[in-house]
Amino acid sequence: MSATVSGETAETTHAITVTLNRQERSAEVEPRLLLVHFLRGTLGLTGTHVGCDTTSCGACTVLLDGKPIKSCTFLAVQADGREVTTVEGLVRDGGLHPIQEGFKEEHGLQCGFCTPGMMLTATALLAENPNPSEEEIRWALSGNVCRCTGYQNIVKAVQWAAAKMAEEGR
Amino acid sequence: MYPGRFEYQAPTTLEEALATLDRYGDEGKVLAGGQSLLPLMKLRFASPRALVDINRVAGLDRLAEEDGELRIGALVRHRDCERSELLGGRWGVLADAAPQISDPIVRNLGTVAGSLAHADPQGDWGSALLAADARVVAASAGGRREIPLDELLLGPFTTALEPNEIITEVRVPDPGARAAGTYLKLERRVGDFATVAVAVHVSFADGTVSRAGIALTAVGPRNLRATDAEAALAGAPLDDEAIREAARLAAGAAEPRDDVRGSADYKRNVVRVFVERGLRMAARPEERGDVPRAAAAPPGRPEPSEEFAGEETAEDVMKEIREKEDQ
Numbered sequence: 244m245s246a247t248v249s250g251e252t253a254e255t256t257h258a259i260t261v262t263l264n265r266q267e268r269s270a271e272v273e274p275r276l277l278l279v280h281f282l283r284g285t286l287g288l289t290g291t292h293v294g295c296d297t298t299s300c301g302a303c304t305v306l307l308d309g310k311p312i313k314s315c316t317f318l319a320v321q322a323d324g325r326e327v328t329t330v331e332g333l334v335r336d337g338g339l340h341p342i343q344e345g346f347k348e349e350h351g352l353q354c355g356f357c358t359p360g361m362m363l364t365a366t367a368l369l370a371e372n373p374n375p376s377e378e379e380i381r382w383a384l385s386g387n388v389c390r391c392t393g394y395q396n397i398v399k400a401v402q403w404a405a406a407k408m409a410e411e412g413r
Numbered sequence: 414m415y416p417g418r419f420e421y422q423a424p425t426t427l428e429e430a431l432a433t434l435d436r437y438g439d440e441g442k443v444l445a446g447g448q449s450l451l452p453l454m455k456l457r458f459a460s461p462r463a464l465v466d467i468n469r470v471a472g473l474d475r476l477a478e479e480d481g482e483l484r485i486g487a488l489v490r491h492r493d494c495e496r497s498e499l500l501g502g503r504w505g506v507l508a509d510a511a512p513q514i515s516d517p518i519v520r521n522l523g524t525v526a527g528s529l530a531h532a533d534p535q536g537d538w539g540s541a542l543l544a545a546d547a548r549v550v551a552a553s554a555g556g557r558r559e560i561p562l563d564e565l566l567l568g569p570f571t572t573a574l575e576p577n578e579i580i581t582e583v584r585v586p587d588p589g590a591r592a593a594g595t596y597l598k599l600e601r602r603v604g605d606f607a608t609v610a611v612a613v614h615v616s617f618a619d620g621t622v623s624r625a626g627i628a629l630t631a632v633g634p635r636n637l638r639a640t641d642a643e644a645a646l647a648g649a650p651l652d653d654e655a656i657r658e659a660a661r662l663a664a665g666a667a668e669p670r671d672d673v674r675g676s677a678d679y680k681r682n683v684v685r686v687f688v689e690r691g692l693r694m695a696a697r698p699e700e701r702g703d704v705p706r707a708a709a710a711p712p713g714r715p716e717p718s719e720e721f722a723g724e725e726t727a728e729d730v731m732k733e734i735r736e737k738e739d740q
């Protein structure tokens with residue numbers, strides 16, 4: 244898109260194509276549209292939550308090219324040409340991802356508000372470090388706030404998933 | 414919340430980025446990690462007419478050592494520094510600062526150069542890089558210049574950058590063969606901005622201090638350099654007496670204020686204790702043990718002791734650190 248300067252009319256929308264949960268999605272977006280609003284509003288994927296809306300809680304965490312980012316603090320237009328994974332994308336072959344099973348088995352959630360963000364951050368951790376220590380898990384999740392669980396069972400859920408993934412050779 | 418309307422440009426070369434920024438005069442803003450700018454825009458504290466997103470500009474993500482100097486490109490993220498093997502050892506001050514900035518998710522996007530351009534007096538890179546005597550390369554459509562960090566940071570959220578300038582690189586000089594340092598930060602909880610933090614970076618030659626860099630976070634209108642303490646240390650051995658005197662001088666250089674994070678007196682005392690502790694670690698880096706630098710590992714940083722008022726010996730500090738690391 245060409246630059247617009249004083250006197251010219253500003254281009255108001257940009258065409259973007261995002262590989263979202265392994266599928267290409269295209270849309271026309273206003274630059275100020277936040278990624279989280281694109282996901283929830285434009286695409287109707289409401290698994291990504293908005294908690295604080297001030298970059299502090301991690302409820303809106305998604306993976307951008309495999310790394311956790313806060314989608315309330317990223318523009319949809321910045322995601323053009325990149326890969327985004329939301330909690331909806333964790334499901335494989337119609338079945339739960341080991342991290343989802345782990346949260347279920349270990350009672351890693353209560354109200355569930357923080358859970359999508361927790362699971363995505365944990366997935367990125369396990370991709371980088373398949374056998375993390377408890378301290379490494381707590382450290383990696385330190386940008387995701389949970390008001391319910393006290394974190395104990397979230398840590399266990401991640402450990403459960405790590406063991407399951409090692410067993411499955413993932 | 415969402416930002417006001419703006420025009421969005423995503424150039425792919427530096428020349429294009431500089432030309433675009435130049436055209437917008439003082440109405441354009443650089444978008445790097447967006448971890449300070451976008452929150453400000455959502456709150457409508459900032460409403461630039463245009464954003465020039467530099468994330469697609471090739472060649473700005475280099476973190477490398479060249480001619481002994483460390484070069485940190487504009488798109489080097491906090492995360493990259495946290496994981497880089499380059500930053501340990503002589504640049505321990507930078508290695509120790511990186512994992513203490515914000516939280517792991519913000520660190521995936523936020524940049525070193527963006528932190529300096531943002532000039533938050535509570536920002537951590539400002540002090541770590543002041544202590545390390547860094548300078549920035551600022552490019553514009555008209556050319557490029559180097560700005561020492563001490564001259565870049567003017568006051569709260571204010572720098573010497575012109576609106577058409579982009580920091581392309583941060584350069585950290587060679588500290589010599591024997592150098593050590595650390596970054597000590599007191600925060601209320603993981604991910605918080607500093608209540609107080611102290612950067613210490615010391616070069617040695619022939620058993621004496623050849624250069625000492627000491628900088629303070631969150632105790633003034635900008636990241637402050639404790640110049641009197643630095644001068645007192647230069648040319649002398651780093652012994653107990655020198656360390657205590659430097660800590661006293663650094664505490665005097667702090668300009669803390671009472672706020673929700675603590676009283677001015679308390680913060681000044683933390684400066685003293687941290688400078689003392691940091692200098693002791695610099696004096697005997699071999700005793701601090703291996704700082705875990707592995708992916709996603711927590712930093713092996715000493716926790717602040719319960720009692721700030723008492724005198725500490727090097728033995729006490731090292732014992733405390735070892736105990737923490739053994740756990």
Ligand SMILES: Cc1cc2nc3c(=O)[nH]c(=O)nc-3n(C[C@H](O)[C@H](O)[C@H](O)COP(=O)(O)OP(=O)(O)OC[C@H]3O[C@@H](n4cnc5c(N)ncnc54)[C@H](O)[C@@H]3O)c2cc1C
Pocket residue numbers: 297298299442443444445446447448449450451452487513514515516519522523524525526527528530531533535536537538574578579580581604605606607
């Ligand atoms: C919850 C939270 C906690 C945080 N905690 C800490 C903390 O503990 N310590 C700390 O130091 N920081 C903290 N930060 C701030 C974070 O480190 C930011 O990443 C950093 O301040 C800005 O870097 P950025 O790349 O995100 O810059 P952006 O947000 O993209 O930009 C910030 C400003 O710098 C300008 N700018 C950016 N890059 C350049 C460039 N190359 N040349 C010229 N101008 C440029 C922009 O125009 C803008 O004015 C925190 C942020 C959040 C959201």
Ligand code: FES
Pocket residue numbers: 292293294295296297298299300301302303304313314315316
């Ligand atoms: S909603 Fe994005 S961090 Fe809280």
Ligand code: FES
Pocket residue numbers: 351352353354355356357358388389390391392
């Ligand atoms: S389960 Fe309720 S916030 Fe985490």
